[in-house]
Amino acid sequence: GAGVSQSPSNKVTEKGKDVELRCDPISGHTALYWYRQRLGQGLEFLIYFQGNSAPDKSGLPSDRFSAERTGESVSTLTIQRTQQEDSAVYLCASSLRRNYSPLHFGNGTRLTVT
Amino acid sequence: RKEVEQDPGPFNVPEGATVAFNCTYSNSASQSFFWYRQDCRKEPKLLMSVYSSGNEDGRFTAQLNRASQYISLLIRDSKLSDSATYLCVVKRAGTYKYIFGTGTRLKVLA
Numbered sequence: 658g659a660g661v662s663q664s665p666s667n668k669v670t671e672k673g674k675d676v677e678l679r680c681d682p683i684s685g686h687t688a689l690y691w692y693r694q695r696l697g698q699g700l701e702f703l704i705y706f707q708g709n710s711a712p713d714k715s716g717l718p719s720d721r722f723s724a725e726r727t728g729e730s731v732s733t734l735t736i737q738r739t740q741q742e743d744s745a746v747y748l749c750a751s752s753l754r755r756n757y758s759p760l761h762f763g764n765g766t767r768l769t770v771t
Numbered sequence: 772r773k774e775v776e777q778d779p780g781p782f783n784v785p786e787g788a789t790v791a792f793n794c795t796y797s798n799s800a801s802q803s804f805f806w807y808r809q810d811c812r813k814e815p816k817l818l819m820s821v822y823s824s825g826n827e828d829g830r831f832t833a834q835l836n837r838a839s840q841y842i843s844l845l846i847r848d849s850k851l852s853d854s855a856t857y858l859c860v861v862k863r864a865g866t867y868k869y870i871f872g873t874g875t876r877l878k879v880l881a
Contacts, residue, residue: 688867699873700815700858707867748814756862757803760869762814 659683661763663749669769670739678734678766680749687729690760692748693718700748706732707754739770774798775861777872785880788849792875794859795841802864804835804842808855809874815858818844849879 662681670676682689691703702716706726717723721739726732736743746767750760777794784790796804804821819826821833821842832845846853859872 690869700871702868705867713867746812746814754867756864757820759803759805759817759820760815760860761817765814767812 661749661751661761663747663763663766665766666764667767667769669771672741672770673738675735675737676739676768678736678747678749678768680732680734680763681730682732682749682751683761685753686751686761687754688752689726689732690750690752691724691732691734692750693745694748694765695745703734703747736768739768741770744768744770772797773872775859775870775872777857777859777875779873779875781876781878783878783880784849786849786851788879789845789847790849790877791843791845792857792859792877793841793843794861794872794875795839796859796861796870797840798861798863799837799840800863801840801861801870803862804833805860805862805869806831806833806842806844807858807860809858810855818857846877849877851879851881853877854879 664679687708689706692700704724705713721737724734746765748765750762752758806818807815808818809815825834830847834843856874858874861870
């Protein structure tokens with residue numbers, strides 16, 4: 658079946674511009690996560706969505722970052738006034754809301770801020 | 772101390788060798804355990820879940836030791852294509868957070 662889909666695959670933007678990243682989770686997966694991975698570093702949790710519950714935004718690094726999710730489907734991560742330190746791969750993952758369910762990742766969006 | 776710890780490596784092994792990685796976790800409430808592999812500049816991909824009784828998938832064997840709070844991954848007959856970073860992932864019971872180790876880098880040499 659279809660996996661997690663992210664778009665765009667690559668995004669180059671100028672410092673100060675806004676960007677919007679999109680994630681389409683696996684159908685039926687109620688849990689959706691965004692992570693950031695800088696070059697050579699580990700995964701950094703950003704935000705978690707579960708159904709219609711309030712999201713856990715505790716990992717968002719600043720108020721320039723925001724994310725939305727429509728029901729149990731598509732999510733968008735928006736970064737306003739991008740900075741060079743925002744350059745990273747942004748990974749989306751989804752899972753079933755069960756204790757033993759693994760995460761399934763999309764291919765990621767590679768963001769470069771020039 | 773990090774909640775999930777892994778030896779970063781790199782582990783350099785010849786083709787055909789057997790190699791094992793350990794991952795320790797500090798929270799005894801941890802319930803679900805996974806191994807992922809991540810190739811350079813790619814997303815993490817699920818390699819295998821780790822079950823209490825241990826489990827095997829082809830050349831890969833995963834073990835869980837709850838008493839000592841570690842999980843292990845054994846790779847037999849290493850292939851060049853096994854070269855990657857192996858991530859240990861732990862999830863606590865009743866929570867939604869997956870805790871990632873920083874990964875162990877494996878290089879299989881011809």
